[in-house]
Each structure stands twice: as structure tokens, then as C-alpha cells.
Amino acid sequence: MAVDLSQAIPNNVALADDRRLQRALEHWLPAYLRWWRELGPAESALHEVYLRTAVGVDARGWAHFDYVRMPDYRWGIFLAEPEPDRRIGFGAHRGEPAWQDVPGEYRAELRRLVVTQGDTEPASVEQQRRLGASCPSLYDLRNLYQVNVEEGRHLWAMVYLLHAYFGRDGREEAVALLERHAGDPDRPRILQAFNERTEDWLSFFMFTFFQDRDGKFQLAALAESGFDPLARTCRFMLTEEAHHMFVGESGLARIVERSAELMRAHDTDAVRPFGGIDLATFQKFINFHYSICLDLFGQERSTNAANYYTMGLKGRFGEDRIGDDHRLETARYPVLGLAEGAIAATEAPALTALNERLRRDFTADSERGIARFNKVLADRGIGAPLRLPHSAFHRRIGAFAGVHVTPEGQVVNATEWQRRREEWLPSAADHAFLRDLMRPVTSPGHVAAWIAPPRRGIDGRGLDFAYVRLH
Numbered sequence: 469m470a471v472d473l474s475q476a477i478p479n480n481v482a483l484a485d486d487r488r489l490q491r492a493l494e495h496w497l498p499a500y501l502r503w504w505r506e507l508g509p510a511e512s513a514l515h516e517v518y519l520r521t522a523v524g525v526d527a528r529g530w531a532h533f534d535y536v537r538m539p540d541y542r543w544g545i546f547l548a549e550p551e552p553d554r555r556i557g558f559g560a561h562r563g564e565p566a567w568q569d570v571p572g573e574y575r576a577e578l579r580r581l582v583v584t585q586g587d588t589e590p591a592s593v594e595q596q597r598r599l600g601a602s603c604p605s606l607y608d609l610r611n612l613y614q615v616n617v618e619e620g621r622h623l624w625a626m627v628y629l630l631h632a633y634f635g636r637d638g639r640e641e642a643v644a645l646l647e648r649h650a651g652d653p654d655r656p657r658i659l660q661a662f663n664e665r666t667e668d669w670l671s672f673f674m675f676t677f678f679q680d681r682d683g684k685f686q687l688a689a690l691a692e693s694g695f696d697p698l699a700r701t702c703r704f705m706l707t708e709e710a711h712h713m714f715v716g717e718s719g720l721a722r723i724v725e726r727s728a729e730l731m732r733a734h735d736t737d738a739v740r741p742f743g744g745i746d747l748a749t750f751q752k753f754i755n756f757h758y759s760i761c762l763d764l765f766g767q768e769r770s771t772n773a774a775n776y777y778t779m780g781l782k783g784r785f786g787e788d789r790i791g792d793d794h795r796l797e798t799a800r801y802p803v804l805g806l807a808e809g810a811i812a813a814t815e816a817p818a819l820t821a822l823n824e825r826l827r828r829d830f831t832a833d834s835e836r837g838i839a840r841f842n843k844v845l846a847d848r849g850i851g852a853p854l855r856l857p858h859s860a861f862h863r864r865i866g867a868f869a870g871v872h873v874t875p876e877g878q879v880v881n882a883t884e885w886q887r888r889r890e891e892w893l894p895s896a897a898d899h900a901f902l903r904d905l906m907r908p909v910t911s912p913g914h915v916a917a918w919i920a921p922p923r924r925g926i927d928g929r930g931l932d933f934a935y936v937r938l939h
């Protein structure tokens with residue numbers, strides 16, 4: 469389908485042919501821009517940012533890089549190319565043609581899935597809005613803004629689905645997506661991890677490493693959906709998500725690299741006095757972000773998850789590569805729970821354990837990243853000390869909510885938890901340390917001392933390129 473860039477809203481969904489829908493979205497546009505001004509990246513409206521803009525949905529479509537003032541960014545609606553004769557790949561409707569419209573009996577469930585995904589997109593922009601003031605380099609500042617505009621586009625993607633397929637209540641949900649705000653005590657975002665603050669760049673890189681990876685797995689599960697417009701929307705969003713995780717993973721690897729250099733140079737783990745981030749602090753941020761992201765996958769046993777699957781709305785990660793019946797009526801899957809004060813695995817129906825399965829896919833993917841950080845350390849003669857905490861650690865949702873579990877997976881009492889909490893999770897003092905450490909570095913080619921320079925620039929540009937022109 470051709471990409472139409474001449475419209476106020478660039479798109480490849482032939483928006484110009486549907487006047488009603490086009491008018492509805494053009495009506496939503498000013499509300500979106502107001503939200504961007506008020507809750508998007510702070511004091512950034514005049515900056516010229518070297519951004520990539522989607523001008524097509526194939527690999528070459530990403531080739532367009534130029535300076536853009538972010539309020540002028542062309543947020544568009546792009547769906548991946550349709551697959552001819554696509555069939556539903558799982559659940560009770562397996563083998564039937566994919567739906568091009570919302571099946572009436574699943575309308576409420578589908579809307580809920582779209583709204584929940586849509587809510588995370590503007591939330592992350594809100595959470596990250598003050599980071600520009602402490603950027604470690606123009607390269608990093610540009611990457612932050614790139615992530616921000618793409619999360620804005622992801623919101624557009626979900627709002628398009630709401631407007632195009634859910635009628636009046638879809639339009640109301642689209643308005644509500646701009647009314648809930650991250651951390652707002654009265655109208656918070658739907659999922660707790662999207663109400664936390666992201667106030668320093670260690671948190672930002674952890675966010676793009678863990679939260680955006682959660683996004684990858686949720687989108688991958690929705691990309692299997694029998695509702696074809698949702699599947700195609702998510703498939704295109706996944707191409708953007710890959711860059712967000714690159715920002716997180718490379719940012720964290722650069723921090724670890726600098727810490728390792730300082731550890732070697734000064735022969736100590738305590739690198740804070742030398743302007744670095746010590747690995748103990750780094751580990752605490754892993755513990756925090758990983759654990760709040762595990763909660764994003766929901767209860768270990770969930771009838772909602774089972775229903776979404778059986779209805780054909782949300783599949784598994786890599787559904788078509790899994791060698792089973794894709795209906796799961798009799799299959800079992802192990803889930804962890806608490807039995808007589810200890811953590812133990814029990815078998816559950818695979819259908820109700822789908823959240824747990826997706827969570828484990830996420831964990832395996834996260835582990836590959838952690839291994840990469842440990843390789844950076846090992847290459848510099850430092851034994852592999854970074855790890856993911858136990859999946860029962862610091863959980864607020866599921867079988868371990870309210871249970872005190874150490875990062876090693878030992879159940880402890882509340883007193884012990886309180887006594888050791890700051891060994892395991894970032895403390896107020898850790899946050900204050902980072903706030904103090906992170907002063908903005910905004911001359912081209914310069915990079916803050918707490919992070920190693922990137923390996924290479926963006927779009928073939930050098931490291932001394934002015935990725936953002938500040939105004």
C-alpha cells in the first residue's frame with residue numbers, strides 16, 4: 469500500500485479515502501500537539517534534532533534522516549504490508565481467515581488490549597520528559613528524542629485503531645489516553661511501571677533496556693493477533709522498538725565499560741569518587757527495573773490471558789515457530805508459586821499460564837543483554853558479577869505480591885527485608901548521587917565522564933556531529 473506523505477497525517481492506510489476518519493484524526497491532532505507541548509520533552513520545541521522519520525514501511529523506508537523541530541515531526545500511521553490470505557494462527561479460530569474488522573463478540577477484549585498498549589506509549593514520553601537537561605552527549609540527547617517521537621507515533625498507531633474500528637467509545641478512549649498521566653495521583657497510567665519516575669540517564673537506559681523490551685514481547689504477541697489491522701500495526705512498531713532497545717543496551721554497556729576502566733585504573737570497586745557509577749549501584753537499578761517489568765506481564769495464572777488466546781486476539785511470542793497444536797486445550801506449563809513458605813514450581817494449564825510463558829521469554833532475552841555487559845567486564849579482567857534477580861524478588865503482582873524475597877530467591881520476613889532493602893534497590897542516596905553526577909554535556913563530540921563514548925554515530929555520521937542543534 470502506498471505511503472501518502474502529502475497529508476497532514478502521513479499514512480499508508482489510504483486515509484484520504486475515508487473523510488470521516490480523516491476528520492476525526494485531524495481533530496485529535498491538536499489535542500495531541502498540546503499534550504506534546506505540555507508533557508513531552510521539556511524545553512525542546514526549538515531544538516533541531518537529527519531524526520529518522522518513517523517514509524515507508526520497508527527496510528528502505530527508514531532511510532530518511534534530517535534535522536527536525538520535534539513539534540513539526542511527521543507522526544504518521546503506518547501498518548506493515550498485508551500478508552496475502554493470512555490465517556489466524558492459534559486458538560479456537562485457528563486456520564480461519566484473519567479478521568479485517570473487529571469481531572463483534574470480542575470487541576470489548578480487543579479494545580482493552582489496544583488501550584492498555586496505547587497507554588504505555590505517551591506514558592514513557594512523560595516519564596522521560598526532563599532527561600534532556602542532564603544529557604551525557606548530543607548523540608545521547610538525539611537518541612532520547614528519537615525514542616520519544618517514536619513512542620508518540622506508537623500512540624498514533626493505537627489511536628488510529630481506536631478511531632477506525634471502535635466507533636464512539638474508541639474515540640473516547642483516544643481522548644482518555646491524553647488525560648491519564650504518568651505518576652498522576654488522580655489519573656495515573658494503567659500499568660504501574662509507567663508511573664515510576666525516570667529522572668536520570670541510568671534509569672533511562674534501564675528503561676529502554678527493560679520496559680521497551682517488555683514492549684517488544686507485548687507487541688510480538690499482539691502481532692500474532694487474528695485481528696489483522698492490529699497485527700500489522702504491531703509488526704511495524706516492532707521495527708522501531710528494536711532501536712529503543714539498542715539505545716538501552718548500548719547505553720548500559722557504555723556505562724559498564726567506563727566503570728570497568730575506572731575500577732582497573734584505581735584498583736577499586738568504589739568508583740564513585742572517580743566520577744563513575746559503581747557496579748553495586750548498577751545492579752540495584754537492574755533489580756528495580758527488571759522486577760517492575762516482570763509485573764507488566766500480569767498474574768502467573770490468568771483467565772484473561774487464556775481467553776485472549778482462545779479468542780485469537782493475542783498469541784505467544786514466535787507463535788508460528790512453536791511446534792504444538794496452537795490451541796493448548798490440554799497442555800501444561802510450569803509456574804512458580806509459594807508452597808509452605810518456599811518457592812516451588814507447579815504445573816498449570818498452559819492456557820492460563822500464558823503470561824508466565826511470555827514473562828519467561830522476556831527473561832531469556834534480558835539475560836542475553838546482561839551476558840553482554842558481563843562480557844564487557846570480563847574483557848577488562850573483571851569477573852562476571854551482574855545478574856538478573858530472582859523472578860519472585862520485589863513483585864507487586866502475582867503469586868509473590870506481598871512476599872519478601874531476596875534477589876537470590878530466599879523468602880525472608882518483613883524486618884529482614886526492610887533491613888536489607890537498600891542493598892538491593894536504589895535508595896534516595898543513590899538517586900541523589902546520580903542527580904549530582906549527571907551534568908549536561910552539549911558540545912559536539914564531547915561525552916560525560918561516567919559513560920564511554922559510543923562505538924559509532926548515527927546514520928554514518930561521526931561522533932563529533934551536531935546531532936542536536938540547541939536553541
Ligand SMILES: [Fe+2]
Binds near residue numbers: 589619683
Ligand atoms: Fe512504544
Ligand SMILES: [Fe+2]
Binds near residue numbers: 619680683708709712
Ligand atoms: Fe519503545
